[in-house]
Amino acid sequence: MTAMLPILVPLLAAALALALPGDRAPRLVLLATALFLPLVALLVMVRVHESGAIVVHVGGWAAPFGIAIVADRFASIMVMLAAIVGAATVLFSSGEAPDPRTDRARSTLILALLAAAAGAFLAGDLFNLYVWFELLLVSSFGLAVLEGRGNQLAGGIVYVVLSLLSSTLFLVGAGLCYGAVGTLNLADLGVRLAELGNPRLATVLASPLLIAFAIKAAVVPFVAWLPAAYPPLSSAIGALFAGLLTKVGVYAIIRTSTIAFVQEPEVIGFAILTAAGATMALGVLAAVSQAEIRRILSFHIASQIGYMLMGTGLALVIVATTPSESVRAELATIALGGAILYILHHIIVKTNLFLVAGLIERRRGTTELKALGGLAQSDPAIAAIFLISALSLAGLPVFSGFWAKLVLVRAGLDAGAWIVTGIALATGLLTLLSMMKIWVEAFWREPVAAAPPPREPGPGWRPMLAASGALAAIALAIGLGARPAWWLARGAAEDMLARDAAAARVLEGGPETPTGERREPRAPDPEEPRR
Amino acid sequence: MALLALAVLVVLAVAAPFVQRAAPRRAGAILAAPILLLAAGFLAELPAVAGGTFASSSWPWIPDLGIAFALRVDGLALLFAILVCTVGPFSILHAGESLAGHPRLGRFQSTLLCFMAAMLGLVVADDLILLFAFWELTSFTSFLLIGFDRERADARRAALQALLVTGGGGLALLAGLLLLAIAAGTGSGPVFSVQGLLESEALREPAAWPLVGPAIVLVLAGCFAKSAMVPLHFWLPNAMEAPTPVSALLHSSTMVKAGVYLAARLSPALGGIALWDNLLLGFGAVTMLGAAFAASRHSQLKKILAYTTVSSLGLLMLLLGLGAAKAAAAYLLAHALFKGCLFYCAGILTEETHVKYAEKLSGLARLMPMTAVAAILGALSMAGAFPLFGFSGKELALKAELAAGSFGLPLVIATVVTAIFTVLAAVLAGIKPFVGAPPRLDEPSAESHADDRAAGPRDPAWPRLLGPLVLAGAGLVAGLAPGLFAKPMVMSTAASIAGSAVPESPLSALGLLWPPTLATALSIAALVLGIVLFALRGAWRRATDPIAAASAFGPDRRWNAALDGLMATGRLVATLLRGPTLTGAVRGALIAIVAIIGLAAWRAGPRPDLKEAAEGTTLLDGAVVAVLVISAIAAPMVGSRMGTIAVLGGAGAALAAVFLLYGAPDLSMTTIAVETLVVVIASLVAAQLPRIKTISGAAARIRDLGIAASFGLLVGWLALSVAGRSELKPVSDEHVLRSVPEAYGRNVVNVILVDFRALDTLGEIFVLGAAAVGVTAMLGTARRRGATP
Amino acid sequence: MTLLLACSIAILFAIGGYLLMRRSIVRVVFGLVLLSHGANLLIFTSANLVPLRPPIARAGAPAPEPPFADPLPSALILTAIVIGFGVLSFTLVLVRRAARELRVDDVEELCSERPR
Numbered sequence A: 001m002t003a004m005l006p007i008l009v010p011l012l013a014a015a016l017a018l019a020l021p022g023d024r025a026p027r028l029v030l031l032a033t034a035l036f037l038p039l040v041a042l043l044v045m046v047r048v049h050e051s052g053a054i055v056v057h058v059g060g061w062a063a064p065f066g067i068a069i070v071a072d073r074f075a076s077i078m079v080m081l082a083a084i085v086g087a088a089t090v091l092f093s094s095g096e097a098p099d100p101r102t103d104r105a106r107s108t109l110i111l112a113l114l115a116a117a118a119g120a121f122l123a124g125d126l127f128n129l130y131v132w133f134e135l136l137l138v139s140s141f142g143l144a145v146l147e148g149r150g151n152q153l154a155g156g157i158v159y160v161v162l163s164l165l166s167s168t169l170f171l172v173g174a175g176l177c178y179g180a181v182g183t184l185n186l187a188d189l190g191v192r193l194a195e196l197g198n199p200r201l202a203t204v205l206a207s208p209l210l211i212a213f214a215i216k217a218a219v220v221p222f223v224a225w226l227p228a229a230y231p232p233l234s235s236a237i238g239a240l241f242a243g244l245l246t247k248v249g250v251y252a253i254i255r256t257s258t259i260a261f262v263q264e265p266e267v268i269g270f271a272i273l274t275a276a277g278a279t280m281a282l283g284v285l286a287a288v289s290q291a292e293i294r295r296i297l298s299f300h301i302a303s304q305i306g307y308m309l310m311g312t313g314l315a316l317v318i319v320a321t322t323p324s325e326s327v328r329a330e331l332a333t334i335a336l337g338g339a340i341l342y343i344l345h346h347i348i349v350k351t352n353l354f355l356v357a358g359l360i361e362r363r364r365g366t367t368e369l370k371a372l373g374g375l376a377q378s379d380p381a382i383a384a385i386f387l388i389s390a391l392s393l394a395g396l397p398v399f400s401g402f403w404a405k406l407v408l409v410r411a412g413l414d415a416g417a418w419i420v421t422g423i424a425l426a427t428g429l430l431t432l433l434s435m436m437k438i439w440v441e442a443f444w445r446e447p448v449a450a451a452p453p454p455r456e457p458g459p460g461w462r463p464m465l466a467a468s469g470a471l472a473a474i475a476l477a478i479g480l481g482a483r484p485a486w487w488l489a490r491g492a493a494e495d496m497l498a499r500d501a502a503a504a505r506v507l508e509g510g511p512e513t514p515t516g517e518r519r520e521p522r523a524p525d526p527e528e529p530r531r
Numbered sequence B: 001m002a003l004l005a006l007a008v009l010v011v012l013a014v015a016a017p018f019v020q021r022a023a024p025r026r027a028g029a030i031l032a033a034p035i036l037l038l039a040a041g042f043l044a045e046l047p048a049v050a051g052g053t054f055a056s057s058s059w060p061w062i063p064d065l066g067i068a069f070a071l072r073v074d075g076l077a078l079l080f081a082i083l084v085c086t087v088g089p090f091s092i093l094h095a096g097e098s099l100a101g102h103p104r105l106g107r108f109q110s111t112l113l114c115f116m117a118a119m120l121g122l123v124v125a126d127d128l129i130l131l132f133a134f135w136e137l138t139s140f141t142s143f144l145l146i147g148f149d150r151e152r153a154d155a156r157r158a159a160l161q162a163l164l165v166t167g168g169g170g171l172a173l174l175a176g177l178l179l180l181a182i183a184a185g186t187g188s189g190p191v192f193s194v195q196g197l198l199e200s201e202a203l204r205e206p207a208a209w210p211l212v213g214p215a216i217v218l219v220l221a222g223c224f225a226k227s228a229m230v231p232l233h234f235w236l237p238n239a240m241e242a243p244t245p246v247s248a249l250l251h252s253s254t255m256v257k258a259g260v261y262l263a264a265r266l267s268p269a270l271g272g273i274a275l276w277d278n279l280l281l282g283f284g285a286v287t288m289l290g291a292a293f294a295a296s297r298h299s300q301l302k303k304i305l306a307y308t309t310v311s312s313l314g315l316l317m318l319l320l321g322l323g324a325a326k327a328a329a330a331y332l333l334a335h336a337l338f339k340g341c342l343f344y345c346a347g348i349l350t351e352e353t354h355v356k357y358a359e360k361l362s363g364l365a366r367l368m369p370m371t372a373v374a375a376i377l378g379a380l381s382m383a384g385a386f387p388l389f390g391f392s393g394k395e396l397a398l399k400a401e402l403a404a405g406s407f408g409l410p411l412v413i414a415t416v417v418t419a420i421f422t423v424l425a426a427v428l429a430g431i432k433p434f435v436g437a438p439p440r441l442d443e444p445s446a447e448s449h450a451d452d453r454a455a456g457p458r459d460p461a462w463p464r465l466l467g468p469l470v471l472a473g474a475g476l477v478a479g480l481a482p483g484l485f486a487k488p489m490v491m492s493t494a495a496s497i498a499g500s501a502v503p504e505s506p507l508s509a510l511g512l513l514w515p516p517t518l519a520t521a522l523s524i525a526a527l528v529l530g531i532v533l534f535a536l537r538g539a540w541r542r543a544t545d546p547i548a549a550a551s552a553f554g555p556d557r558r559w560n561a562a563l564d565g566l567m568a569t570g571r572l573v574a575t576l577l578r579g580p581t582l583t584g585a586v587r588g589a590l591i592a593i594v595a596i597i598g599l600a601a602w603r604a605g606p607r608p609d610l611k612e613a614a615e616g617t618t619l620l621d622g623a624v625v626a627v628l629v630i631s632a633i634a635a636p637m638v639g640s641r642m643g644t645i646a647v648l649g650g651a652g653a654a655l656a657a658v659f660l661l662y663g664a665p666d667l668s669m670t671t672i673a674v675e676t677l678v679v680v681i682a683s684l685v686a687a688q689l690p691r692i693k694t695i696s697g698a699a700a701r702i703r704d705l706g707i708a709a710s711f712g713l714l715v716g717w718l719a720l721s722v723a724g725r726s727e728l729k730p731v732s733d734e735h736v737l738r739s740v741p742e743a744y745g746r747n748v749v750n751v752i753l754v755d756f757r758a759l760d761t762l763g764e765i766f767v768l769g770a771a772a773v774g775v776t777a778m779l780g781t782a783r784r785r786g787a788t789p
Numbered sequence C: 001m002t003l004l005l006a007c008s009i010a011i012l013f014a015i016g017g018y019l020l021m022r023r024s025i026v027r028v029v030f031g032l033v034l035l036s037h038g039a040n041l042l043i044f045t046s047a048n049l050v051p052l053r054p055p056i057a058r059a060g061a062p063a064p065e066p067p068f069a070d071p072l073p074s075a076l077i078l079t080a081i082v083i084g085f086g087v088l089s090f091t092l093v094l095v096r097r098a099a100r101e102l103r104v105d106d107v108e109e110l111c112s113e114r115p116r
Helices: A002-019 A025-051 A073-093 A103-122 A126-145 A150-181 A186-196 A199-217 A225-229 A235-259 A265-289 A293-321 A325-364 A380-394 A400-414 A418-444 A461-480 A482-497 A499-508 B002-022 B027-044 B046-050 B075-098 B105-124 B128-146 B153-185 B194-199 B206-226 B235-241 B244-253 B257-270 B274-297 B301-322 B325-353 B369-383 B389-402 B408-434 B462-480 B486-498 B509-513 B518-535 B537-551 B554-578 B582-604 B610-614 B619-634 B641-661 B665-686 B698-722 B732-743 B748-756 B758-787 C002-020 C025-046 C071-102 C107-111
Strands: A054-057 A068-071 B055-062 B067-073
Touching: A002 A025, A002 A054, A002 A068, A002 A073, A002 A103, A002 B758, A025 A054, A025 A068, A025 A073, A025 A103, A068 A073, A068 A103, A068 A499, A073 A103, A073 A235, A073 A325, A073 A461, A073 A482, A103 A126, A103 A235, A103 B758, A126 A150, A126 A186, A126 A235, A126 B758, A126 C071, A150 A186, A150 A199, A150 A225, A150 B582, A150 B698, A150 C002, A150 C025, A150 C071, A186 A199, A186 A235, A186 A499, A199 A235, A199 A265, A199 B582, A199 B698, A225 A293, A225 B554, A235 A265, A235 A293, A235 A325, A235 A482, A235 A499, A265 A293, A265 A418, A265 B554, A293 A325, A293 A400, A293 A418, A293 A482, A293 B554, A325 A380, A325 A400, A325 A461, A325 A482, A380 A400, A380 A418, A380 A461, A400 A418, A400 A461, A400 A482, A400 B128, A400 B153, A418 B153, A461 A482, A482 A499, A482 B055, B002 B027, B002 B055, B002 B067, B002 B075, B002 B105, B027 B046, B027 B075, B027 B105, B046 B075, B046 B486, B067 B075, B067 B105, B067 B128, B067 B194, B075 B105, B075 B244, B075 B257, B075 B325, B075 B462, B075 B486, B105 B128, B105 B244, B105 B257, B128 B153, B128 B194, B128 B206, B128 B235, B128 B244, B128 B257, B153 B194, B153 B206, B153 B235, B153 B257, B194 B257, B206 B257, B206 B274, B235 B244, B235 B301, B244 B301, B244 B325, B257 B301, B257 B325, B257 B486, B274 B301, B274 B408, B274 B537, B301 B325, B301 B389, B301 B408, B325 B369, B325 B389, B325 B408, B325 B462, B325 B486, B369 B389, B369 B408, B369 B462, B389 B408, B389 B462, B389 B509, B389 B518, B408 B518, B408 B537, B462 B509, B518 B537, B582 B698, B582 C002, B582 C107, B610 C002, B619 B641, B619 C002, B641 B665, B641 C025, B665 B748, B665 C071, B698 C002, B698 C025, B732 B748, B732 C071, B748 B758, B748 C071, B758 C071, C002 C025, C025 C071
Parallel strands: none
Antiparallel strands: A054 A068, B055 B067
C-alpha cells in the first residue's frame, strides 16, 4: 500500500483543493501537500531500497488480470524527483501574488498532475499507464492555458493536438497488443511476446507505443509542441512542466523497452539511438540560436532528452550484441545507469533554470536577452544559482551533468558507438555556448540604456529564492557527491535490466486467490448501471 | 603536501572577498604570503623528488566507476606546482596594486586563486577523470578571468572564444582519455589511474591500436587547443584582453602550458608511437615558426609576448615529439621564468605610461630603473643570450634537433629562423622601451592621458616589482649556477617525461658554451641576425606585408562568421523543429509515424487472412458500416459547422450500433450518451466557433490526402492482421471466471470497471474532473476578461 | 465482419489524419473526434467478435455461457470514451476561446510567432 501513497495523497488533496471553501484554502492545501510529498516519496524509496521492489496488486486482484502498481528502484527515484520538483515549484509559486480567479483551478490541477506523474511512474499495466498519461495531459492542458494569454492559447492548441495524436497512437498500440497476445500487464506482455515467437511482430506492436511516448518526450521529429507551449508559460508552471512532462515519456520508453518489448533489442535500440542523435544535435542547434531565455531552455530540453535516449539505446544495443556475458551485463548497466543519472540530474537542473528565468522576469520584467544585462552586479544570488545550474546543464566537471555525460560517453566509446558519442560531446560544447551566451548577455553585459531599472522583488521573494536555492544545492550535491547519485542510478538500472526477476516479481508474487473463495466485501454494487 | 596546497588555495579563494573588504590595502600581501610558503614547501620536496621518491595519496571517489581522488607529485608535477605557487602570488600582488579600488577586486582574486587551485590539481592529479575535471576548471576560471573587464565587448568576445576553443578541445580530450583508459583496461574495465596507464603494456599492443590511434588524435586535439597550436592558436592573442596578472600567470607559465604538460605526462606511454611523435613534431614546428613570424611583425607589447608564447609552446611540443625530455624540461622552465617576467614588465609599462605599443616607448631606464633591470634580463633570456637560462634552453633544444638525424635538419633550420624572430621580439618588447632617447613627456601622445597618477612613469611599489625581479633573477641564477635549483628540477622533470632517469649532461650556460659545438655557433648566429633584423624591422615589416596579408591568420577573422553561421543554421533548425506551424508539425509527425510503423510492419510482413476476416458478415453489418464510412467521408466535405456536427453524430451512432451488434450493450449505451452530449455541447459552442473555411490549395490537399490515406491504410492493415488472432488465452478469461464467484457481479464488463480495474476508473473520474476544472476556469477567466477590456 | 471493421478503421484514421492537417481550426478538432472513434473501434476489433452475446452471466450461473464477447475491450473502450469526452470538451472550449481572443481561425496564423 505504501507504493500507492504517492498517487493517492495528491489525488485526495486535489479533491480537497476543489471542494474546500474559502479563497485561500486551495493554495494552502497545495503548499502543504507539495511539501509533504517528498516525505512520502522518501518513505517509498527507503522501503524499496531496504527490502526490494514493492508490487501492489490493486484491489487484491493478482496481475496480470488485475492492475499491478510496481515500485522498483527506478520508479521510486522518479517518484522522488517528481515530488521534489512539485515541492520546489509550488514553494516558488507561493511567492506569487494570489489570483482568486485561477487559484482553485490551478491548485487542483497541479495536484492532479503530480498524482498522474506518480501514477505513470508506478504503473505496471499498459492501459493503467494510458489513464495516468491522460490525467497528466488534461491537467497540464488546463494549467497551460489557465491565464489565457494569447500566446499561451496558441501554444496550448499545438500541445493539445499533438498530445491527442499521441494518445490515439497509445490506444492503437494497446489495442494491438491485447489483440495479439491478450494481455495488458507490461511484465506479462514481455513473457507472452516471447511465447509468440515472432520478434518482428513484437517490434510492430511496440512501434505505435514508442512513437506515442516519443511525442510526449519531445523527440525529433515530434518536438514541435514543446517550443510552442513552454515559453509562454508562467514561471512556476513552466518549471513544473519542464521538469516532469517529457521525462514521463522518456520513462515510459525505458520501462516498456526493457520489460515488455525485449524481443529485438538491437532494432529498437538502434532506432532509439538514431532518434537520440538527431534530437541531441538538432535540439541544441535550435537552442543556440534563440534570444529569449525560456526559448533557449525549451529547446535544450529536447536536446537533453537525446542524452537520456542515448543511454537507453546503448543499453539495448549492448544487451543484443555484446558476446561476453559478464561484460554485457556490466556495460549495459553502465549505459542505462548513465541515462538514469542524466534524468536525475536533468530534472533538478532544468526545473531550476526555469525558476531562474522566473526570478529574472520578476526583477526585470522580461527574459529577452537583448533587454537584460548587469544581473551579476545587481543580483549575485541569482547569478550564483544560474551559474551552478547552467554549468551542470553543460556538463562541466564537477557539476552534476558531468558525471552523467561521462558515464554515457564512456559507455558509448566502449560499445563503439562513435557517431552518437561524438554528437553527445559536440552537443555538450554547444550547450556550454548557449548557457554562456545567457551569462554574457544577461549577467555580464551592462544593461541596455533603455532598460527599466530593476524592480523591487516585493513580498514573496524569499520563498522563490529559497525554492531555487534548494534545487541548486541539490544539483551541487549530486555533482560533488557523485557516489550516492551513481549508486542510485546504477541500482535502478540493475533492476531494469534484470528482466526475468522483474517479471517474476509482478506475475508470481500476487495474492493467491483460488477461484470461488470469498474475499472481503466491497462497497460498490457492480449491478448498478454506470453513469 | 599537494592536498594541503589545494586546500589552502580553496580556503584562500573563499576568503579572498572578505579579506579584500576587511583590509583593502594589504589584502594582496595577506593572500600571497601563504602561497609563497606553499612554494617553499614544494621546493623543500625537490631533493626527495630528484632522488626518485614521490609522494602520492589516493581516496576513493566513485569506486563503482573506478574513479579515485588520487594525487601524485613527481618531477613534472613538482615543476608546475612550484611555478603555480610562485608566479601565482606575484599575480595576486600585482592585481592588489594595479586593480586597487576596483569594486570587483575581491572576486577577481578569488577567481585567480580558484584558477591556481585548478591548475595545481591538474598537475598533481593521478586519475584521468580528476585530471580532466581540473582541466575543465582551468578553462572555465580563465573564461571568467579573461572576461574580467566585462563591460568591454572585446573582453567578452575573447573570453567566450577562449572558453569555446579550449572547451571544445576538452571534449575531444575527454573522449581520448576514455579511449586510452578503455584500451589500457583490455576488457576488464577502464584504467583511470594515470600511473596505471603509464605502466600499462596494453597500449602498445597491435590489438589496442583501433582504440589507441583515435585516442592519440583526440588527446592531442585537446592539448593543441589548450596550448594554442596552429590552427587553434587564435584565442590566445585575443585573450590578452585580460588584465596583466592574468596574462602573466595563465598565458605564460600555467594554463597554456597545460597542453604541454599533458603531452609530457603521457609521453612515457605514447612517446615513440609514430602517430604521436609526428603530430607533435608537425604541429609544433608549424606553430613555432608561424607564430614567431607573426610576433616579428607586431609592435603591441602584449601581442608580441602572446605570439612568442605560442611560438615557444610549439617548440615545446616539437621537443616532446622528438623525445628530447631534457631539452623540453629545460626550455619549459626557462620560458616560464622569462615570459612571466616580461608579461609583468609589459603590464607595468602600460600601466605607467598608458602606451601599449613598444615603438612609441624609449629611454625609460632612467625613470624606472628596477623595471628596466628585470625586463632587460628577461628579454636577454628570451633571446637566448649568454649566460641566462634561456641560452641553456635553446642550446639543449638545438642539440637535440641536431642529434635527431636526417629529419632533424629542417627542424634545426626552423628553430634558428624562429630564434631570429624571437630575438627581434625580445629586443623590441624588453629592451627598446628602456634605452635610447628619453620620452618627451611634455608632449603626451594620443594614448596617454593625464590623470592624477601620471606624475610621469616611474618604478612601481614592491608588490608589482617583486614578481619580475624574482623571475628575472631566477633566470640569471639558473643559467649561472643551475645546481641551486634548476638542475634538480630539470632532471626530475625530464625523468618524468622520459619515463626513466635521463643521463647527466651540462646544464649551466657556461658548460654549454664551452667547448663550442655547432649548436653554439647556430645560437650565436641567430642572436646576431636577430639584432640585425631588429635594426631593419621597418623594412622587414614592409617586405613581409604581402605574406602577412595573404596568410592573414585566418581563424580569428572567420570566428564571427562561424558563429553567425551557427546561429543562422540554428534558426533554420528551430523553424524546422517547430513545424513551423501546427499544420506542418502534424504533417511531419504523420509522415514519420507512417514511415516508422510502416517500416516495422514491412519487416514483419503480417499477412491477414482476408477470407476469415470476411466471414460472418451480415447485411445489417454492412448497413451499419456503410453509415459509419459515409459519415466519416462526408466530414471533410461538409462546409458548415452544424452540418459537420451532425455528420459526426451519425458516425457516433453507427459506432454505437456496431458495439450493440457485437455483444457490448453497455458500451453502446455509453457511446450514445457521450455522443449526444458531444453534439449538444458542440452545437452550443458551434455558433462561437470559427467558420469552416477551405484555406489550403488543391495541391496541399492532394498531398495531405496521400499522407492521410497511407496512415489509415497502415492502421487498418495492422488491425486486420494483428487483432483478434491471438493464440494465447486473453487475461479476460480470468475476469469472466472470477466475476460471479469472487466479485459478485454478473455483468463482467461492469465488474472489470469497478473492481478488477478500479484504478483505471478512479483515474478516469479524475480526468473528467480535471477537464471540468480546466473548462470552468477558462470560461471564468474569459468572462472576467471580457468584462474588463 | 472483421474485414469491414478494419476498412472502417482505415477510413476513420485516414479522414481523421486528413482533417488534422487542415488549416481551419474547427476541422482539426473534428479530426481528433474521428481519430478517437477509430482507436476505439480498433480496440473493439482486437478481440474476437462474437455477435449479440454480451458477457453477462445469467442469475445463478457461475459464469456467462460461451460464446460471449470479450469483456475487457469493452471495459477499456468505456474508459477511453469517457476520457476522450473530457478531453474533447476541453479542446472545444479552448478553440472557441482562442478563436475569440486571437480573432483568427487559420491554424497557421494562430500559431505563427507573432508577439501578442
